[in-house]
Structures are given as C-alpha cells and as structure tokens.
Amino acid sequence: MPVVTYQSETIDATPDAPLLDTLLDAGHRIPHSCRSGVCHSCMMICQEGTPPQAAQNGLKPAQKRQNMFLACSCLPTEDMTVVLPDQSQITSEATITDITWLAKQVYRLKVRADMDFIAGQYVTLWRDGETGRSYSIANPPNDDKEIEFHIKHIPDGAFSDWAHKLTVGDTLRIQGPMGECCYGVDDVECPLVFIGTGTGLAPLYGIIQDAIAHEHQGEMHAFIGAYNTDTLYYINELKALSSKHPQLQLHFSVLKPSDDQPDGVQTLALDQLVLDQPLPLKQSHIYLCGAPDIIEKLRKQLFLNGASFQRIHADVFVHSAP
Numbered sequence: 001m002p003v004v005t006y007q008s009e010t011i012d013a014t015p016d017a018p019l020l021d022t023l024l025d026a027g028h029r030i031p032h033s034c035r036s037g038v039c040h041s042c043m044m045i046c047q048e049g050t051p052p053q054a055a056q057n058g059l060k061p062a063q064k065r066q067n068m069f070l071a072c073s074c075l076p077t078e079d080m081t082v083v084l085p086d087q088s089q090i091t092s093e094a095t096i097t098d099i100t101w102l103a104k105q106v107y108r109l110k111v112r113a114d115m116d117f118i119a120g121q122y123v124t125l126w127r128d129g130e131t132g133r134s135y136s137i138a139n140p141p142n143d144d145k146e147i148e149f150h151i152k153h154i155p156d157g158a159f160s161d162w163a164h165k166l167t168v169g170d171t172l173r174i175q176g177p178m179g180e181c182c183y184g185v186d187d188v189e190c191p192l193v194f195i196g197t198g199t200g201l202a203p204l205y206g207i208i209q210d211a212i213a214h215e216h217q218g219e220m221h222a223f224i225g226a227y228n229t230d231t232l233y234y235i236n237e238l239k240a241l242s243s244k245h246p247q248l249q250l251h252f253s254v255l256k257p258s259d260d261q262p263d264g265v266q267t268l269a270l271d272q273l274v275l276d277q278p279l280p281l282k283q284s285h286i287y288l289c290g291a292p293d294i295i296e297k298l299r300k301q302l303f304l305n306g307a308s309f310q311r312i313h314a315d316v317f318v319h320s321a322p
C-alpha cells in the first residue's frame with residue numbers, strides 16, 4: 001500500500017480512494033470544491049514521487065513540470081510526499097469594480113485582473129486559502145481587463161454570501177482560467193445554439209458576445225430557462241444584442257408562470273422549448289451550460305435528434321459545498 005507523507009505525517013493511502021479523501025479523513029484541511037477535477041481548488045505539489053497522470057489532466061504544462069496535481073483525481077500508486085502550494089503560486093490578485101443584483105438570488109461581480117482568458121472559460125475565486133468556488137466568465141476579453149461573473153447567492157454560502165458583502169476596491173484571489181467551452185469556430189456561417197439554465201447564462205452571454213465580435217454570420221439561437229421570472233435576468237441586455245445583430249434569436253422559458261411574465265417568455269420546460277424549434281441541429285455547434293441533470297438530459301436529447309456529440313460543448317459545475 002503506498003504511503004503518503006503530508007506535514008511530516010505518514011498516512012497509508014487506500015489505492016481506490018482519492019488522496020483528497022485520505023487526507024481529509026486523516027483530519028487535514030485541504031481546500032476543495034467540485035471533487036471532480038474541474039475547479040482546481042485541491043491543487044497540491046508532489047515533492048517526492050510521481051503523481052499519477054490522471055491527476056494532472058487539465059493542468060498547464062508549467063504546472064505539470066512543477067509536479068502539481070489535483071488531490072481529488074489522485075489515486076496514489078507509489079509513495080508520495082505532498083504539500084499545498086503557496087496561494088501566490090496558483091492565484092493572482094483581482095480588484096472588485098462592481099457588485100450589482102441582477103435577479104432574486106443572483107448578483108453580478110466584476111473584477112479587474114491581469115489574466116488572459118477566452119470567453120466561456122471559468123476561474124476559481126478564493127475567499128481565503130481554504131474556500132474557493134468556480135464561476136464562469138460572462139464577458140469577452142477587453143482592454144479594461146475586467147472580468148464579469150454571475151453569482152447565485154446562497155444564504156450562509158461560504159463564498160457567495162461572503163463575496164456579496166464586499167465593496168468596490170476590495171480584493172480577492174483568482175485562479176485560472178480553465179475550461180474549453182469557447183467559441184473557437186472556423187466557419188462563421190455555421191449555426192450556433194446556446195442553451196442555459198439559471199446562472200448558466202453567464203458563459204453563454206460571454207460566448208455570444210465573442211461570436212459577434214468575431215463577426216459570426218450564421219444564425220444563432222439562445223434558449224434561456226429559469227425556474228420563474230424572479231430568477232430570469234439579462235432579458236433586456238440580450239434583446240438589445242438581438243436587435244443590433246438580428247442573426248441572434250432569443251427564446252425564454254420559465255417553469256412557473258407569474259402575473260408579471262415579460263413578453264416573449266413562455267411557460268415551458270427548457271428541453272421542450274428547444275425541441276419545439278426547427279433547428280439545423282446536425283450542422284450546429286451547441287453550447288450547454290447549467291444544472292448538471294438538465295444538461296445531461298439535453299445532451300442526449302439533442303444527439304437523438306441529429307446533433308453531433310463532437311459539436312456539443314458543455315461545462316458542468318458540481319459543488320460539494322455551498
């Protein structure tokens with residue numbers, strides 16, 4: 001059985017248990033969030049031994065050269081001595097430039113940070129050295145170096161409740177960017193389909209703006225779903241984009257009707273809203289963002305209706321803690 005050394009303690013590593021669980025079970029405080037290799041908040045450095053290849057999936061070449069790895073994806077196969085990286089090794093400073101409520105339970109956080117990114121990628125924002133949460137970037141790169149996030153506020157949430165009390169000028173740490181759910185289309189005539197629920201709108205809003213900035217000419221359909229109109233946001237911003245760029249067509253739906261339902265918002269399940277449209281699914285690049293169960297259901301339905309798996313792009317976040 002491999003032995004892992006952390007903070008001078010030697011621990012037997014169960015071969016079929018992720019190192020993250022082994023260290024947590026031994027009483028150590030290791031930052032983590034998604035437990036699925038997505039958020040990179042459980043990054044560690046292997047000082048002796050070699051981390052399994054699977055524990056380095058998605059890391060940058062420079063991080064691999066430094067023997068960094070993800071503890072939640074690490075099933076140790078040999079003895080290892082591991083440490084947590086210094087925060088300055090994996091994060092940089094971001095200064096808050098805007099905090100605005102967009103809808104009930106959703107607020108926009110804008111920061112200025114010296115970080116290169118592509119619209120649709122995501123980062124992990126850190127409250128401190130232990131609490132980090134991943135959020136999609138909701139805007140394309142810009143000269144002001146501003147980065148926009150749409151954050152679902154969870155009362156008593158370790159990050160979201162803390163961050164909404166910050167003010168302009170405060171700073172936090174930012175890690176990333178990560179993810180490949182981006183525009184990246186060679187053919188500016190091909191159809192694009194965007195489907196999002198809740199704050200899954202954030203990356204889609206960034207990718208739509210990026211496609212427009214790349215002068216995408218093909219038809220673009222955005223399907224935005226929410227539980228009710230209280231949680232539906234950016235309708236006017238999207239309508240303004242659509243009236244300026246008519247190739248962008250909008251479709252909104254909510255599950256629960258309300259008396260003040262805006263024009264054009266249907267009461268319908270999101271998958272039904274999508275499948276009711278005569279879309280050129282076979283030729284389309286399709287971007288899915290939102291709740292994992294809805295995204296997986298849609299992915300299968302779209303494939304069964306002619307979409308190519310290779311052209312379906314999705315980032316799904318799974319948080320283990322609020």
Ligand code: FES
Pocket residue numbers: 031032033034035036037038039040041042043070071072073
């Ligand atoms: S990548 Fe390990 S907890 Fe998210």
